[in-house]
Amino acid sequence: xxxxxxxxxxxxxxxxxxxxxxxxxxxxxxxxxxxxxxxxxxxxxxxxxxxxxxxxxxxxxxxxxxxxxxxxxxxxxxxxxxxxxxxxxxxxxxxxxxxxxxxxxxxxxxxxxxxxxxxxxxxxxxxxxxxxxxxxxxxxxxxxxxxxxxxxxxxxxxxxxxxxxxxxxxxxxxxxxxxxxxxxxxxxxxxxxxxxxxxxxxxxxxxxxxxxxxxxxxxxxxxxxxxxxxxxxxxxxxxxxxxxxxxxxxxxxxxxxxxxxxxxxxxxxxxxxxxxxxxxxxxxxxxxxxxxxxxxxxxxxxxxxxxx
Amino acid sequence: xxxxxxxxxxxxxxxxxxxxxxxxxxxxxxxxxxxxxxxxxxxxxxxxxxxxxxxxxxxxxxxxxxxxxxxxxxxxxxxxxxxxxxxxxxxxxxxxxxxxxxxxxxxxxxxxxxxxxxxxxxxxxxxxxxxxxxxxxxxxxxxxxxxxxxxxxxxxxxxxxxxxxxxxxxxxxxxxxxxxxxxxxxxxxxxxxxxxxxxxxxxxxxxxxxxxxxxxxxxxxxxxxxxxxxxxxxxxxxxxxxxxxxxxxxxxxxxxxxxxxxxxxxxxxxxxxxxxxxxxxxxxxxxxxxxxxxxxxxxxxxxxxxxx
Numbered sequence: 373x374x375x376x377x378x379x380x381x382x383x384x385x386x387x388x389x390x391x392x393x394x395x396x397x398x399x400x401x402x403x404x405x406x407x408x409x410x411x412x413x414x415x416x417x418x419x420x421x422x423x424x425x426x427x428x429x430x431x432x433x434x435x436x437x438x439x440x441x442x443x444x445x446x447x448x449x450x451x452x453x454x455x456x457x458x459x460x461x462x463x464x465x466x467x468x469x470x471x472x473x474x475x476x477x478x479x480x481x482x483x484x485x486x487x488x489x490x491x492x493x494x495x496x497x498x499x500x501x502x503x504x505x506x507x508x509x510x511x512x513x514x515x516x517x518x519x520x521x522x523x524x525x526x527x528x529x530x531x532x533x534x535x536x537x538x539x540x541x542x543x544x545x546x547x548x549x550x551x552x553x554x555x556x557x558x559x560x561x562x563x564x565x566x567x568x569x570x571x572x573x574x575x576x577x578x579x580x581x582x583x584x585x586x587x588x589x590x591x592x593x594x595x596x597x598x599x600x601x602x603x604x605x606x607x608x609x610x611x612x613x614x615x616x617x618x619x620x621x622x623x624x625x626x627x628x629x630x631x632x633x634x635x636x637x638x639x640x641x642x643x644x645x646x647x648x649x650x651x652x653x654x655x656x657x658x659x660x661x662x663x664x665x666x667x668x669x670x671x672x673x674x675x676x677x678x679x680x
Numbered sequence: 681x682x683x684x685x686x687x688x689x690x691x692x693x694x695x696x697x698x699x700x701x702x703x704x705x706x707x708x709x710x711x712x713x714x715x716x717x718x719x720x721x722x723x724x725x726x727x728x729x730x731x732x733x734x735x736x737x738x739x740x741x742x743x744x745x746x747x748x749x750x751x752x753x754x755x756x757x758x759x760x761x762x763x764x765x766x767x768x769x770x771x772x773x774x775x776x777x778x779x780x781x782x783x784x785x786x787x788x789x790x791x792x793x794x795x796x797x798x799x800x801x802x803x804x805x806x807x808x809x810x811x812x813x814x815x816x817x818x819x820x821x822x823x824x825x826x827x828x829x830x831x832x833x834x835x836x837x838x839x840x841x842x843x844x845x846x847x848x849x850x851x852x853x854x855x856x857x858x859x860x861x862x863x864x865x866x867x868x869x870x871x872x873x874x875x876x877x878x879x880x881x882x883x884x885x886x887x888x889x890x891x892x893x894x895x896x897x898x899x900x901x902x903x904x905x906x907x908x909x910x911x912x913x914x915x916x917x918x919x920x921x922x923x924x925x926x927x928x929x930x931x932x933x934x935x936x937x938x939x940x941x942x943x944x945x946x947x948x949x950x951x952x953x954x955x956x957x958x959x960x961x962x963x964x965x966x967x968x969x970x971x972x973x974x975x976x977x978x979x980x981x982x983x984x985x986x987x988x
Contacts, residue, residue, distance in 0.1 A: 413807030499721030
């Protein structure tokens with residue numbers, strides 16, 4: 373799956389992942405009204421609204437980008453109907469041949485991490501049958517519990533030829549409180565990064581490992597250091613656009629081959645029609661605004677990489 | 681809710697939480713056969729089996745213990761039907777007046793952490809209606825992303841008079857890889873513990889704060905240090921029993937008032953009938969074996985505390 377991701381990035385010339393993190397207030401009124409007319413102002417109505425919203429965006433951008441990253445929290449808040457919308461979104465994106473990165477940030481110990489891995493990238497046994505509960509291609513994993521927490525994901529990923537992205541340095545303002553602490557003279561994110569590199573050596577694709585890292589766009593100097601520390605690691609970069617990161621900040625997240633990083637934008641793509649820049653599209657054509665935002669992001673990133 | 685938890689612990693003289701982490705192979709054949717006869721060997725069948733299994737245990741122990749801790753990973757692996765079983769379990773335990781600690785170990789940034797908090801301890805707005813998606817009383821939270829990731833949970837908990845337990849030092853063998861790293865001369869778990877103490881000061885109950893900590897039973901010396909560092913923090917202690925912790929190791933997790941800690945046992949209670957010690961009960965009476973295991977655990981803990 374890492375090979376597929378790399379090939380799609382090369383073919384489309386687009387190191388871009390669209391974050392499908394729908395807030396209900398991003399969903400245009402015409403979609404909400406239709407969903408609520410059918411299901412009422414209920415969790416089912418909310419689930420239907422975000423699913424229809426997602427479908428419009430996926431249809432509009434699926435020929436431009438290699439991957440999507442649905443953030444499960446945004447679905448989980450609507451309970452079972454929200455998680456049904458998450459599953460429909462994952463399945464639909466896979467039909468459209470998009471690589472699906474489940475942004476789930478799970479992490480636990482031993483058999484419990486194994487159960488999360490089974491849920492999202494593996495198969496569960498029930499009697500004589502096997503089922504895939506959610507079936508993303510990659511998931512994000514929290515490393516705070518150490519190797520015990522991460523290894524069960526890697527074991528399942530080896531069987532399934534799937535992968536993970538481990539949180540190393542997150543994009544938020546307070547990420548440094550623990551991640552930047554100096555331990556043995558090195559910030560914790562470097563220690564975690566080094567482990568990601570090691571874990572990756574046990575599960576390599578053709579040119580990159582199946583064990584990626586999350587490094588926020590908002591800390592470009594740290595991105596540069598981590599790029600060198602983890603040469604075979606794909607870096608998933610959140611924080612572009614709405615959180616402040618821009619293309620020129622991100623060139624050092626890439627390797628000399630022009631690969632090695634994939635940049636996420638969520639609000640900047642899915643709620644583009646709410647920005648002044650794309651207001652001309654209007655709420656009805658929200659998906660066309662998302663398409664234009666992807667094209668602009670691609671130009672920004674490729675321009676920055678060309679001038680590297 | 682922390683006041684209710686403390687009162688129940690005092691009234692029942694039982695600082696015990698039963699971990700409802702059902703593996704399908706813990707479920708006795710008679711329950712599985714019935715569930716599969718009705719729903720087939722499907723995710724629905726698995727969901728029904730673990731729900732019926734849980735119900736039996738809850739009925740057998742609910743008068744002895746103050747709280748349960750369902751581990752959501754064990755349900756998530758069965759997809760939507762598994763999560764429906766999680767929800768049924770949470771709702772049923774609340775009907776039985778048990779305090780429900782959702783072991784979800786979520787953690788993200790800003791609005792995303794807010795969405796997780798909404799999902800599990802808050803209310804989500806859909807049009808003019810509000811809904812509770814899952815509705816636990818407490819949840820466990822991963823602190824790796826810093827204050828940005830934890831504060832949204834505390835904000836929701838303040839409104840709802842609910843609480844969290846923050847992972848500080850986990851019970852697994854590799855927990856030290858990152859958590860024990862010395863930063864500014866102190867192990868990371870102490871730095872996180874200090875933050876938990878601070879976060880808790882903003883959301884206090886009568887005698888303890890609504891912001892608890894997870895500290896594994898398998899590291900008693902660390903438990904002693906953290907107890908002193910976080911005097912108003914309730915400590916949730918996993919790792920008793922199956923993972924190796926025993927009552928005499930745990931006396932220093934408690935304060936002089938005999939309070940301040942609640943000890944979790946999962947396999948040791950819910951799969952008690954599979955142990956030689958309780959084999960006499962047999963699979964049909966698995967819930968009676970669980971009840972006996974709770975009584976024995978209570979005796980072990982109270983004995984250790986009396987001899988403190």
